[in-house]
Amino acid sequence: xxxxxxxxxxxxxxxxxxxxxxxxxxxxxxxxxxxxxxxxxxxxxxxxxxxxxxxxxxxxxxxxxxxxxxxxxxxxxxxxxxxxxxxxxxxxxxxxxxxxxxxxxxxxxxxxxxxxxxxxxxxxxxxxxxxxxxxxxxxxxxxxxxxxxxxxxxxxxxxxxxxxxxxxxxxxxxxxxxxxxxxxxxxxxxxxxxxxxxxxxxxxxxxxxxxxxxxxxxxxxxxxxxxxxxxxxxxxxxxxxxxxxxxxxxxxxxxxxxxxxxxxxxxxxxxxxxxxxxxxxxxxxxxxxxxxxxxxxxxxxxxxxxxxxxxxxxxxxxxxxxxxxxxxxxxxxxxxxxxxxxxxxxxxxxxxxxxxxxxxxxxxxxxxxxxxxxxxxxx
Numbered sequence: 001x002x003x004x005x006x007x008x009x010x011x012x013x014x015x016x017x018x019x020x021x022x023x024x025x026x027x028x029x030x031x032x033x034x035x036x037x038x039x040x041x042x043x044x045x046x047x048x049x050x051x052x053x054x055x056x057x058x059x060x061x062x063x064x065x066x067x068x069x070x071x072x073x074x075x076x077x078x079x080x081x082x083x084x085x086x087x088x089x090x091x092x093x094x095x096x097x098x099x100x101x102x103x104x105x106x107x108x109x110x111x112x113x114x115x116x117x118x119x120x121x122x123x124x125x126x127x128x129x130x131x132x133x134x135x136x137x138x139x140x141x142x143x144x145x146x147x148x149x150x151x152x153x154x155x156x157x158x159x160x161x162x163x164x165x166x167x168x169x170x171x172x173x174x175x176x177x178x179x180x181x182x183x184x185x186x187x188x189x190x191x192x193x194x195x196x197x198x199x200x201x202x203x204x205x206x207x208x209x210x211x212x213x214x215x216x217x218x219x220x221x222x223x224x225x226x227x228x229x230x231x232x233x234x235x236x237x238x239x240x241x242x243x244x245x246x247x248x249x250x251x252x253x254x255x256x257x258x259x260x261x262x263x264x265x266x267x268x269x270x271x272x273x274x275x276x277x278x279x280x281x282x283x284x285x286x287x288x289x290x291x292x293x294x295x296x297x298x299x300x301x302x303x304x305x306x307x308x309x310x311x312x313x314x315x316x317x318x319x320x321x322x323x324x325x326x327x328x329x330x331x332x333x334x335x336x337x338x339x340x341x342x343x344x345x346x347x348x349x350x351x352x353x354x355x356x357x358x359x360x361x362x363x364x365x366x367x368x369x370x371x372x373x374x375x376x377x378x379x
Contacts, residue, residue, distance in 0.1 A: 031315065034064035041066070043191040046198030052321065056082045056194055066191035073103035073126035075135060076116050078197060079142050080106035081152040088112070090353035101126075115141040133166035133184040135193060136173035139200055144170075161185050176200075214239045217245075221317040222357045222368065232357075240266060240353040242321040243370065247336055247351065250323065256339045257349075265308075265352025265373045268297055272310065273354035282312055297375070309335050309348070311372040319355075322370040334376045350375045 036045055047064055050056040055078060059139045069241040070078075078087075088109040090099050098105050103126055110116040111124075115138055121126045143150050150172050158170040162184045174180045178196045188196075202223060212230055216238040220228075225235045247257040249308040272286065286296045297308045311332045316322040326332035338348040354371035 010205075018112045020250070032064070033062055034058055035062050037064050037066060038069075041042040041191075043195050046194040047191075048315075049202075049317075050194055052317075053081075055197065056190070059190075064190065066081055066189060066194075067185040068190050070130045070135075070190055071127050072116070072124065072130055072134070073101075073107060075130050075138055075193065076110045076126075077103050077106040079115060079138060080109055082197065082201065083109075083113075083142070083146075089350070094118055095122045097124050097126055102327075110138070113142070113145045115145060125130045130193075131185055132179055132188045132192065133163055133170050135196060136179060136184070137166055139178070139196065140169045140172050159184060184278045190242070196209070196354070213241060215320065216242045219318060219320065221315070229233070235357070236270065236355050239319050239355040239370075242269065243322060243353040243355070243372065244351055246319055246323050247372070250327070250336070251339075254318050254337065254340055256337070259351035260349060260377075262350040262352050264301055264303070265350055265375055266354065267309075268300065268351070268355030269310075269347075269352040269371040270356070271300070271354065272296075272373075273356040273371040276312060276314075277356045277358060277369040282314060284310055284312070293346040297373075305375055307347075307376050309333065311370075313370040313372075314368060316368055316370060322372075326372070336372075338374070347376045348374045349377045 031039075031047050034047065034051075041047075043066060047056070049067075051058075059068065071199045086109055088105050090104050091108050092099070093111050093113075097104055098171070107116060107124060107126065116124070118249050119128070130145055132159060135200070142148060150258060152168070152171045152175045156171050156175045158167045162170050166184065170179070170184045173196070176199070178199050179192070202221075202271060212228075212234055222235050222239065225238070230238075237279050244259070251258060271288075275287055276282065282285065284292045286292065289296050289299050293310055294305060294308045297303070297305055312324055313322040313325050316325055323336075326336060333342060335348060337343050352375075354373070355369070357368045
């Protein structure tokens with residue numbers, strides 16, 4: 001009777017995992033919500049990247065307004081977010097930037113850092129529309145403030161129509177591919193700004209140096225680590241270790257025991273991440289074995305396990321992003337929270353993580369795959 005009950009509970013658990021994990025809205029694959037940004041648009045990746053990080057958000061829940069222009073206050077706020085929102089106390093620097101506005105602290109910080117200046121008469125003009133050369137100027141000053149190399153070859157010239165004061169800023173932006181060579185004094189659109197900031201964050205800066213696990217823990221993306229010279233296997237290992245660390249840290253904040261990292265589960269998870277990415281799929285049925293979860297595990301390992309469960313995520317570029325996506329989805333959060341009140345899966349004790357990433361793939365979903373596997377301890 002006890003054995004039969006055990007088998008029944010295991011079967012029910014497998015069914016619940018399958019139903020939850022196959023829900024399309026719960027795959028951890030979080031596209032931006034903007035209906036006016038076509039997935040094939042040349043600025044789509046920039047919008048996705050900045051939206052994920054809260055650096056640029058929409059003009060509404062579903063609109064990004066790519067052709068609209070930005071204001072000076074908006075760009076000051078964007079740069080402030082790129083910098084990690086440094087702790088800053090508001091100071092009355094400009095007569096038209098009062099306390100309590102959404103841009104008050106960002107403008108204070110940007111002024112203190114030498115990134116923004118006034119327009120004269122003690123004013124900042126926060127609502128004035130931003131030009132491309134003003135965009136280049138603010139981003140250049142931010143690069144200088146954090147010690148980036150902003151040198152430009154002498155043969156790089158600014159296009160006709162560039163304001164004299166903006167020449168060096170525009171030359172720098174053109175040299176690094178942040179803006180085009182046409183009409184720098186025109187107003188900058190939100191799409192142009194997104195592309196500029198995206199390219200600046202991903203191509204125009206010196207990549208960080210240090211231990212790969214430390215860099216990963218500090219939020220380096222897989223592209224950051226790739227530019228740093230780390231191999232694919234090194235990046236996969238670092239992301240997998242960090243994902244397990246983050247899961248156990250999250251569990252610890254809820255008074256739950258730590259999962260035990262298991263190499264066998266980890267190998268299976270990595271194979272599933274690689275397999276899913278190659279096939280551009282999110283199915284929990286393996287394209288290799290035609291099996292799912294427990295049966296798949298048993299066939300490729302030759303072991304006999306009573307239960308295995310899987311979370312899959314795509315489109316995320318850091319382990320923290322993958323975990324956050326799963327935590328937003330109840331079916332995915334459920335196994336992560338094994339042992340919590342109302343979560344009866346107290347027999348899950350082992351964990352393995354897998355990660356893989358693609359090369360220059362235009363479809364954001366197919367940049368990455370994270371896989372998280374859970375199991376009982378009966379093998």
